Amino acid sequence: MKHPDDSGIAPGGPAQPGGTTPARPPAVSFAELGLPAEVLRTLSGLGVREPFPIQAAALPDALEGRDLLGRGRTGSGKTLAFGLPLLTRTAGRRAPSKQPLALILAPTRELAQQVTEALAPYAEALRLRMATVVGGVSTGRQVAALREGAEVVVATPGRLHDLIERNACSLGRVRITVLDEADQMCDLGFLPQVVDALERVHRDGQRMLFSATLDRDVEQLVRRYLHDPVVHSVDPSAGTAPTVEHHVLVVHGPDRYAVTTEIAARDGRVLLFLDTKHAVDQLTRHLRASGVHAGALHSGRSQPQRTRTLEQFKHGRITALVATNVAARGLHVDDLDLVVNVDPPTDPKDYVHRAGRTARAGESGSVVTLVEGGRRGETTRMLTGAGIEPTVTRVRSGEAELSRITGARAPSGIPLDGGPAGTRPKNGNAPFRGLGTSKSPSRGGGSSRKAAEARKLAEARKAARVRRSG
Numbered sequence: 448m449k450h451p452d453d454s455g456i457a458p459g460g461p462a463q464p465g466g467t468t469p470a471r472p473p474a475v476s477f478a479e480l481g482l483p484a485e486v487l488r489t490l491s492g493l494g495v496r497e498p499f500p501i502q503a504a505a506l507p508d509a510l511e512g513r514d515l516l517g518r519g520r521t522g523s524g525k526t527l528a529f530g531l532p533l534l535t536r537t538a539g540r541r542a543p544s545k546q547p548l549a550l551i552l553a554p555t556r557e558l559a560q561q562v563t564e565a566l567a568p569y570a571e572a573l574r575l576r577m578a579t580v581v582g583g584v585s586t587g588r589q590v591a592a593l594r595e596g597a598e599v600v601v602a603t604p605g606r607l608h609d610l611i612e613r614n615a616c617s618l619g620r621v622r623i624t625v626l627d628e629a630d631q632m633c634d635l636g637f638l639p640q641v642v643d644a645l646e647r648v649h650r651d652g653q654r655m656l657f658s659a660t661l662d663r664d665v666e667q668l669v670r671r672y673l674h675d676p677v678v679h680s681v682d683p684s685a686g687t688a689p690t691v692e693h694h695v696l697v698v699h700g701p702d703r704y705a706v707t708t709e710i711a712a713r714d715g716r717v718l719l720f721l722d723t724k725h726a727v728d729q730l731t732r733h734l735r736a737s738g739v740h741a742g743a744l745h746s747g748r749s750q751p752q753r754t755r756t757l758e759q760f761k762h763g764r765i766t767a768l769v770a771t772n773v774a775a776r777g778l779h780v781d782d783l784d785l786v787v788n789v790d791p792p793t794d795p796k797d798y799v800h801r802a803g804r805t806a807r808a809g810e811s812g813s814v815v816t817l818v819e820g821g822r823r824g825e826t827t828r829m830l831t832g833a834g835i836e837p838t839v840t841r842v843r844s845g846e847a848e849l850s851r852i853t854g855a856r857a858p859s860g861i862p863l864d865g866g867p868a869g870t871r872p873k874n875g876n877a878p879f880r881g882l883g884t885s886k887s888p889s890r891g892g893g894s895s896r897k898a899a900e901a902r903k904l905a906e907a908r909k910a911a912r913v914r915r916s917g
Contacts, residue, residue, distance in 0.1 A: 471507035485572035499524035518680035583750030604640035622652035633664035693837035705844035713854035738859030744770040795832035
């Protein structure tokens, strides 16, 4: 199994722009950094004993107020790498109404909420007020929190832009700005809102940017808004760590449905990725009808629904989380050891970030990609672009080899929501996107429609023969 080198540079990525001032030596312990006593007590109380590599590397420069460009494997602890300096350097100041002093931008609601949860104990210890500003929920509470005063705002770019336009928030006093997962914010089309926010914060403030890749848009942000930044890149990129096993399972088309169901029924949690919201909902319904405790996560669900589903998955009440790429970043679940690409991604970056949901914080895990024989070529090219050389195995449902790799087993077949037990349709290619149906609406339903028309024609011919014989 092959992995890229440990530089953290994405395959084919441009060189990292950096400053001319050398970085400070990495920290050996939190105590030597001069962090406030309240922060040290909180770290100890939460069982955080020694800094992770990205924290040891970034904290000395970030605490000095330097601009910083950070690269670290997902799950490597980068939230504290930027969060502790931001909170420490903001402590003791009080934000006026609607005018925060520090800003953290994140691409998704889940990541923004996760950052808030991770930093909340330290903010509380330093008596700093935090506000989370994200879409999908009522703006009323967010406007009220900003009006009452919040020293630190964690936000998604779209909702923050909306509140700025409504004069509910002003960024003129922000002296510390963090862009977390900057490349995904650009990929999702948030670059204009990110640029607008950076234009509004205090010109002489500190900027810290964390990104998995440095494509043109991110490089533009670095060169335009970071002054003499120090660069810290540690660990392999997300999902390419040595503790991750990568498997491609070559399946017979009509058998993919049963293979997916048996993997989802394993003893232990699994995260399954599909391309579309409709596919996610359809597979989730089938799994629940088959007795699998499954939940759906995609952008079409309300934020309370998404939050509840994630909590159920984290606590084991849901064992199979079926998701679109909305879960590819910002989702941290302890001890998640299996990620399955039911629909193989086409972009190497998407693969890397999906894979990064497992083997977090030094743990081990596996990433499985289901591929029909005819699609092996494009999947191989995608994996090569991600720097991955997987183990390739042909499998069928019910086989011991499938169980060995994934823990697959037969589902109970007892429906969880009432109604009839889930049954496999006669046309195994068409239960949901990723198992043979077409993404393109112009094809009008793909093979399932053709099969239905063929059945109708056969029935009509049979009826005609009966009439003639009678």
